Amino acid sequence: MFETRNTAVRVKEMMVERLLQFCSLLSVFTTMAIIYILMSETWGFFQKVSLWEFLTDTQWTPLFTIKHFGIMPLLCGTMLTTVIALMVAVPTGLISAVYLSEYASASVRKIVKPILEVLAAVPTVVYGYFALLFVTPVLKKIFPDISGFNSLSAGLVMGIMIIPLVSSLSEDAMHAVPMRLREGAYAVGSQKIQVAFNIVLPAALSGISAAIILAVSRAIGETMIVAIAAGQQPHLTLNPLVPIETISAYIVQISLGDTPHGTLEYKTIFVCGMTLFMMTFFLNMMSFKLRKRFQEVYD
Amino acid sequence: MIKILDRIFKYIGIGAVLLGLIVLAVLVLDVVRDGFPRLTWDFFTSYPSSKPEQAGILSAWVGTLWIMLTTAALTIPLGIGAAIYLEEYAPKNRWTDFIEINIANLAGVPSVVYGILGLGLFVRALHMDRSVLAGSCTLALLVLPIVILSTREALRAVPSSIREAAYAVGATRWQAISGQVLPAAFGNILTGIILAMSRAIGETAPLVTLGALTYIPFLPTPPVSVSPSFPYVNFSLKGLLDPFTVLPIQIFNWVSRPQKGFLICAAAGIIVLLIITLCLNGAAIYLRHKHQKNW
Structure with a gap:
């Protein structure tokens, strides 16, 4: 009787700890999600525009007919x-x-x-x-x-x-x-x-x-x-x-x-x-x- | 000579402190002068309109209410949970240090980047579209670091003798935390939550980036509705998936228009937004003051 109650308490304690740990891991997921989402589209962008152009072009006109992508x-x-x-x-x-x-x-x-x-x-x-x-x-x-x-x-x-x-x-x-x-x-x-x-x-x-x-x-x-x-x-x-x-x-x-x-x-x-x-x-x-x-x- | 310099510097110091406050006062006076006459009952009960005299903030304040409640529902358990883990459970090792640095960094990521995260993750990948849910998930991630950091500080302020006393009478770790530590830290935790919510209410950029619309002439599906047939009262969470706008977005939309009439609407909207923010901050200051215990 005492044993089972003890086990139940211990299981509950462990579940609480895991749940709280999950909450703290969410911040790591957030950072990973930010980096992943930014990276994936940025990768696609640099397939079309060279990094050199991005860094050195002195014009930024992505919405015009003549497009320049200088940051x-x-x-x-x-x-x-x-x-x-x-x-x-x-x-x-x-x-x-x-x-x-x-x-x-x-x-x-x-x-x-x-x-x-x-x-x-x-x-x-x-x-x-x-x-x-x-x-x-x-x-x-x-x-x-x-x-x-x-x-x-x-x-x-x-x-x-x-x-x-x-x-x-x-x-x-x-x-x-x-x-x-x-x-x-x-x-x-x-x-x-x-x-x-x-x-x-x-x-x-x-x-x-x-x-x-x-x-x-x-x-x-x-x-x-x-x-x-x-x-x-x-x-x-x-x-x-x-x-x-x-x-x-x-x-x-x-x-x-x-x-x-x-x-x-x-x-x-x-x-x-x-x-x-x-x-x-x-x-x-x-x-x-x-x-x-x-x-x-x-x- | 140096004594005179000392005197002069004291007044420069007072001036520096007052500068920000004077600007704030001018800002408030300017907004009130422009917008106060527009603050009628109709302003709160009308949808946005192409005619400035008829435009109102109904969909905006209802949207803000929806976003706030859902953001709070997401942030409070997750933020407090993470803080409890880091403060009470986490072993002192490199991984914990990493999580800590990570949270400090997330607190400094520009809000517009959170908007891009929301756009990529919630709107596109999880197909939430430009819904209340997508907006509140984004804002929840945005304010989560604030809640975690302030809750940790609140937990740290509870002396370890409280925990030890609980252990001494046979309490388990969670019993000690939930029964003793959390209630003792409650006031300070609440202060952090209020400040986080005040931040979330004023955020514009992430929601605009998410694609929240600026013209919404309807409200999200109400969570509770009355019907003539049994069971007479219906509960629904469908509103979470409806499009929305919020007060700051409505204000931004009006500020961007050339007509004078809309600028007056913007000023009136700002008065409402400022009252909410200042009340929340006032409450936070009061709570912090009240719960400042010397153990």
Whole structure:
């Protein structure tokens, strides 16, 4: 009697464990599915278009009669919006992080941090609306010849969106710097600003780098803001005032039309997806390794 | 000299913190100014239309509701299950490390790539077509890493003395987890789930990539319907296979149009979307605050 009950319990325990294990394996399946789906269509694409043409052609015109498949204009658009966004997010995020970690009282930090996080929670389609219909008209007063669609307003608004990504992780890293390092500096008469920039920032560098890399990755993959406000014209340009197109915005553009399944145009979205995936994968890995490092050092 | 610099930097810091918040405030004011007059009862009960004055968000908010409920139904058990395994069962080895890195990476994959995954896997390979089910499966995979990461953190915050106490009175591993650890971590787990849902509600790109339509003048088959014949109430899951649209897609569609009238509709839709997102985030902040226990 006791034996059978024991066995039943043991069987149940084992089944639960297997079931939970299956849940955790789902994430591995997801990654494999992403890679498989992107690979299979990308393979088909490169049967028709050479990798050389893809990387060196300076035009991207898959929907025109004379088709060019050079990723450069899209890549350039992505880089342009990403750089503009980082020019907003990195200084603002870092200064906020220094302020919150070194200057603000614990209660202020406790209130401000979650409110800052809300910036990242606003749906990106809302930011797109704001960039197109508020920021661009404002910019028009400063740069009269700015186009209705441009990378500047999209990049600026995207920068605001990723501030919390930079500030939150950086602040965590600065917070993890042991108090004794600061105390040593204060003991020899340093001011807060000296402690912050000479002691805390260097000590938290790996965590801060992880935050910035993650922000780059996020900016590269961001879609709706650029699809709405930056335009749909793949130009190889560094001018932030003219319409461009990013890799992500191109995927949305094709998805909105009715491109027949299996055509070369259809395959381009998988090639673009693959490009995005590889870029963000590399950055995410780097960020992950750096984060692990700062967590290990002071834990 | 350095003291003055210190003072100045303090104000720069406050300015940096306020910058984002001021922009957010301007955004909200701008949207409310444009869209508030349009927020009438009709706006919620009308289908999209080619005439901006008659257009509404009925199919959009019903679609959002469908997508949210199905996404939650998929994500919550899978995410919590995976987190429990990784935190409570998984042996410390390379394979577990690999799963961990993998989840961290999935959390950073751009959402539009999830849309391509959904298109290739759910819409094409599994023939779900552009249905509610395909949309929610895609979003479930998208937010799964968020739920897993936050649940793991919640479980980690439960001290091991709780588990040991349960073992001491003869509980098995699962009994200790389901009876003691999960209830203790409940508040923090819920916070993570709410944040994940708030993310899913606002997602546009993956669903557009999936091929979700922008003009839907009908609703999915209702899950419960009343009929005149026995058994009078019918339950149906057919709605899962119907096409759908969601609020962000409807907003995106209106923003892309040149007519001023549609931009006003977009602003009104954004107010609704923002209220939902901000409420969810507020609830998450409140819950996190409330459940911050010092063991």
